[in-house]
Amino acid sequence: MKPKILFLHGSGTNPLIFRIQSRNLLSLLSPHFEPVFLPGFHECTPGPGVLPFFEGAEPYLKWLDDSSPSEEKVCWAELDRLVAEVEKKGPFLGVVGFSQGAKAGMELVRELERRGREMRFWVGVCGTVPFQGGGDEVREGGWKESLGLGRAERTESFHLIGGEDPWRGESERLVGFFGETGRRVRRFEGGHQMPLDKGVNREVVEWILGVCRM
Numbered sequence: 001m002k003p004k005i006l007f008l009h010g011s012g013t014n015p016l017i018f019r020i021q022s023r024n025l026l027s028l029l030s031p032h033f034e035p036v037f038l039p040g041f042h043e044c045t046p047g048p049g050v051l052p053f054f055e056g057a058e059p060y061l062k063w064l065d066d067s068s069p070s071e072e073k074v075c076w077a078e079l080d081r082l083v084a085e086v087e088k089k090g091p092f093l094g095v096v097g098f099s100q101g102a103k104a105g106m107e108l109v110r111e112l113e114r115r116g117r118e119m120r121f122w123v124g125v126c127g128t129v130p131f132q133g134g135g136d137e138v139r140e141g142g143w144k145e146s147l148g149l150g151r152a153e154r155t156e157s158f159h160l161i162g163g164e165d166p167w168r169g170e171s172e173r174l175v176g177f178f179g180e181t182g183r184r185v186r187r188f189e190g191g192h193q194m195p196l197d198k199g200v201n202r203e204v205v206e207w208i209l210g211v212c213r214m
Contacts, residue, residue: 002034003212006092006119008108010099010126011062012047015039017054018098021194025096028205032214035096036089041078047099048192063104066128079111086112093212094121094155098194099167102127106177109155118154121211122178123204125160126192128170129177147177156182156211158204164191182211 009018015037019026026035040061050060064078086092086108097105102124112118130146157178161171175185184207188195195201 002032004036004090004092005029005033005208006086006090006095006105007035007037008063008095008097008101008105009037009040009061010047010101011040011066012044012050012060013054014057014059014061017050017057018101021098022096024196024198025194025201025204028201029208032205032209033093036092038085038089040101041081063100066100066103066130079107082108083111083115092119094119094123094208096123096125097127098125099192100128102174103130106152106174110150110152110177113152113154114150118152121156121158121208122152123158123160123208124171124174125194126162126165126167126171127159127174128167129173151177151179153179153181157184158207159183159185160195160200160204161185161187162190162192162195163187164189165193167192 007018009015019037029035040063042062043059044062046060095105095108105122105124109119109122159175161168188197188200
């Protein structure tokens, strides 16, 4: 059996949509790994760029309500639920997350490290940081508060940041949630999306294979 990699979709999508969005990466990963796509816990409106192409592909899902720090803290009381799903469907060598899914993946690997059951790697594409709802002052205090809970130090990380992504600043901040050793940052041409360039996707897969020593 092939080793498994966990895929966590962005807000306002679902596993089917994320599988299509990730097709270029999957074509290179599939010979080596089994991708497993989990559905988010909450129904919501479609995410950025989802319509009209994915009209009728409901339900649209998200992992948490991050419209305000207080709402997000309530949702992360469900982190045990995500850990339980991972333990039931795993084991997983690593996780690939897009947008809010990258944030969920960061929270997951950080929690697994606390419990002594870490994954080998985390790949975040156009990721967002915790506690970003509200005004500028609230957002600034929110992500710094979360960072104060500690970094994921033992999980190697690959950060893919879109040069034209409106949420690029959050992706840059998310880098700091991982230890400097084993951390890699790759900026690519594009907006809030999975990379289309074959070279970028090949670079990610070669990095994963190296981390997993395959």
